[in-house]
Amino acid sequence: MEKVKGNLKNWSKNIYVGWFLAKKQVKGSNKSTTFLIIFIMMLTFLNLVAVSGILVGLIEGGSRANQRQYTGDIIITTLVGNNDIEHTNEIENTIKNMPGVSNISSRYIKGGQIEANYKTRRDFSEVKDVAGTQITGISPSDEDALSGISEFVTEGSYLNEGESGYIIMGKNLLHRYSEAFGDVFASLEGVYPGDEVKVTVGNNTKTFIVKGITDSKVNEVSLRAFITKEDFLRLVDKPNLNTSEIAVKFKEGSNITQESVKNNLVNLGFSKDGKIQTATEAIPEFLNQIRIAFGLLGNVIGFIGIVVASITIFIVIFINAVTRRKYIGIMKGIGISERVIEISYVMQSLFYALIGGTLGLIILYGLLVPFFNAHPLNFPFSDGILVAPVGETAFKFFLLMLVTLFAGYIPARKIVKQNTLDSILGR
Amino acid sequence: MISIKNLHKTYTTKDLETPVLRDINLEIKEGEFIGIMGKSGAGKSTLMYQIGLLDHPTSGEIILNNVNTEKLDTEERTKMRLDELGYVFQDYALIPELTAVENVMIPLMMKGIDIDKSRTIGEKMLKRIGLSHRVDNKPSQLSGGEQQRVSIARATAHNPKILFADEPTANLDTASGLSIIELFKDLHKEGQTIVMVTHEEEYAKYCDRIVYLEDGKIVKEIRNKK
Numbered sequence: 001m002e003k004v005k006g007n008l009k010n011w012s013k014n015i016y017v018g019w020f021l022a023k024k025q026v027k028g029s030n031k032s033t034t035f036l037i038i039f040i041m042m043l044t045f046l047n048l049v050a051v052s053g054i055l056v057g058l059i060e061g062g063s064r065a066n067q068r069q070y071t072g073d074i075i076i077t078t079l080v081g082n083n084d085i086e087h088t089n090e091i092e093n094t095i096k097n098m099p100g101v102s103n104i105s106s107r108y109i110k111g112g113q114i115e116a117n118y119k120t121r122r123d124f125s126e127v128k129d130v131a132g133t134q135i136t137g138i139s140p141s142d143e144d145a146l147s148g149i150s151e152f153v154t155e156g157s158y159l160n161e162g163e164s165g166y167i168i169m170g171k172n173l174l175h176r177y178s179e180a181f182g183d184v185f186a187s188l189e190g191v192y193p194g195d196e197v198k199v200t201v202g203n204n205t206k207t208f209i210v211k212g213i214t215d216s217k218v219n220e221v222s223l224r225a226f227i228t229k230e231d232f233l234r235l236v237d238k239p240n241l242n243t244s245e246i247a248v249k250f251k252e253g254s255n256i257t258q259e260s261v262k263n264n265l266v267n268l269g270f271s272k273d274g275k276i277q278t279a280t281e282a283i284p285e286f287l288n289q290i291r292i293a294f295g296l297l298g299n300v301i302g303f304i305g306i307v308v309a310s311i312t313i314f315i316v317i318f319i320n321a322v323t324r325r326k327y328i329g330i331m332k333g334i335g336i337s338e339r340v341i342e343i344s345y346v347m348q349s350l351f352y353a354l355i356g357g358t359l360g361l362i363i364l365y366g367l368l369v370p371f372f373n374a375h376p377l378n379f380p381f382s383d384g385i386l387v388a389p390v391g392e393t394a395f396k397f398f399l400l401m402l403v404t405l406f407a408g409y410i411p412a413r414k415i416v417k418q419n420t421l422d423s424i425l426g427r
Numbered sequence: 428m429i430s431i432k433n434l435h436k437t438y439t440t441k442d443l444e445t446p447v448l449r450d451i452n453l454e455i456k457e458g459e460f461i462g463i464m465g466k467s468g469a470g471k472s473t474l475m476y477q478i479g480l481l482d483h484p485t486s487g488e489i490i491l492n493n494v495n496t497e498k499l500d501t502e503e504r505t506k507m508r509l510d511e512l513g514y515v516f517q518d519y520a521l522i523p524e525l526t527a528v529e530n531v532m533i534p535l536m537m538k539g540i541d542i543d544k545s546r547t548i549g550e551k552m553l554k555r556i557g558l559s560h561r562v563d564n565k566p567s568q569l570s571g572g573e574q575q576r577v578s579i580a581r582a583t584a585h586n587p588k589i590l591f592a593d594e595p596t597a598n599l600d601t602a603s604g605l606s607i608i609e610l611f612k613d614l615h616k617e618g619q620t621i622v623m624v625t626h627e628e629e630y631a632k633y634c635d636r637i638v639y640l641e642d643g644k645i646v647k648e649i650r651n652k653k
Binding site for chain 2: 009013016017020021024025027028029326327330331332333334335336337338340419420421424
């Protein structure tokens with residue numbers, strides 16, 4: 001016990017004297033060199049968190065858009081082999097009565113075709129200007145409250161509740177928008193708001209006036225055609241009023257979770273009627289795969305950053321220790337223990353990393369994250385943001401500290417270990 | 428207090444062995460002021476480094492306060508240097524980023540004395556050597572004589588049993604050199620054991636005993652009359 005106490009006292013003394021020496025050495029060092037080292041550490045930290053954060057953020061931006069514009073917090077879709085969600089009405093009523101639920105939107109969906117330019121088609125042997133799509137019947141107000149779809153109507157205007165004969169078309173159904181995709185899917189030439197199109201579902205065909213064009217990076221918004229529920233039921237022969245999708249949105253700040261609502265619905269037996277997924281589960285698989293790949297890539301880049309940072313600190317401390325070798329020898333000569341001198345160098349390197357890392361944190365959360373949230377990176381499939389979860393960032397911060405600790409210790413140890421007299425005499 | 432038996436030191440390079448100290452036998456008593464003299468290359472400083480535990484002899488024994496120092500590990504030798512020895516180097520060897528008082532404080536802090544008390548002792552030491560007005564000056568702001576005084580304050584602040592001085596006046600003008608020697612004289616009067624390497628006869632006269640080295644051997648010992 002006494003020995004442990006003595007050791008602890010010795011260690012605390014060593015740390016105290018080491019800290020004293022480190023403080024004096026940093027204070028006495030060249031200001032511009034100190035600034036440069038801190039700047040490098042700051043960039044290293046940002047490289048560690050921001051690069052992977054942006055890569056993951058490209059996918060996260062896509063996922064968030066998918067949730068905001070399409071799935072909501074929970075989405076119920078048809079089970080494999082079914083055309084509709086069974087007991088739609090009962091499910092809707094149950095969800096509406098759940099605390100914390102803000103909006104739901106029930107969508108009727110059926111595959112169909114849209115034909116354009118048929119009035120100007122003189123030669124009937126010519127191929128029709130037709131595009132296949134999912135005809136989606138919505139309640140305009142419910143859908144807008146859930147997904148804010150009206151915000152994405154970039155040409156014309158959005159549907160009004162109760163109106164008939166109008167259609168909103170996703171931009172990728174139009175050739176002028178989908179040229180970039182090549183011939184991946186058929187699209188319509190020169191369709192603008194006010195133009196008339198024929199919509200065919202099964203054996204039924206109706207003409208609609210194009211009211212607006214939606215522009216979004218979420219496929220379910222930019223590749224579908226939207227009509228009112230009433231028009232959908234007039235167009236499609238349906239034996240019941242069951243829908244194909246029910247999207248559920250929670251109130252802002254609500255303390256219910258996606259999992260709890262899903263579990264609730266599953267426990268009520270609705271999983272026999274439709275496929276119940278949280279927004280996270282409903283993220284398209286390709287996005288998940290890209291997220292994993294980008295995460296890995298971000299970690300590789302971050303690892304390289306950490307290696308560069310540790311080499312930088314190693315070189316800085318090594319040069320510092322080499323140029324101060326004589327004084328290290330003198331300190332050893334007058335009885336300062338090797339441990340204290342090593343601690344002083346480790347503390348110096350930790351100082352650089354701590355200040356650099358803290359500046360990095362301030363820039364990250366004070367500047368970069370808000371900036372990318374306000375001005376997302378424009379990618380074809382998503383609006384990229386900077387994802388920097390606090391836990392992960394804290395882990396990387398401490399990782400940088402740990403690596404710095406070793407990078408500072410090793411060169412200091414190397415120099416401190418040299419013969420005392422040789423160091424004093426500069427031999 | 429110090430007993431040196433059959434001490435040899437040889438520097439070995441790839442193809443060459445250079446004996447620097449040969450069969451040194453010497454006793455230094457407590458409270459003695461010993462001068463080590465000799466021509467350049469005679470081995471004076473090398474002998475001091477061996478006795479002062481800054482280097483290891485090739486063979487032989489150094490018994491310091493009944494402890495065979497060659498049996499101590501690095502940590503024990505460092506602790507012995509801190510607890511029992513003090514050093515004054517020819518080029519002062521102050522830590523440049525520390526002020527005068529901080530240079531004096533460092534060994535005290537290392538001995539576990541808290542920072543405030545260390546500072547008080549440091550200031551007292553500097554006052555004693557006439558540098559109370561230079562307490563917070565860095566070494567670069569001090570003259571050579573002042574730096575050497577700070578070095579002496581550092582070397583004696585922790586009450587070492589033996590004070591080693593390696594040509595402490597070599598870089599100083601006559602007046603500064605004399606004042607340093609006067610300081611040693613005062614310390615000696617107070618009972619401090621001092622081992623001083625010097626090549627200046629006029630300063631050696633302050634020593635109780637002078638040991639002359641030639642080609643790494645003790646060739647003569649003279650006891651000064653008081």
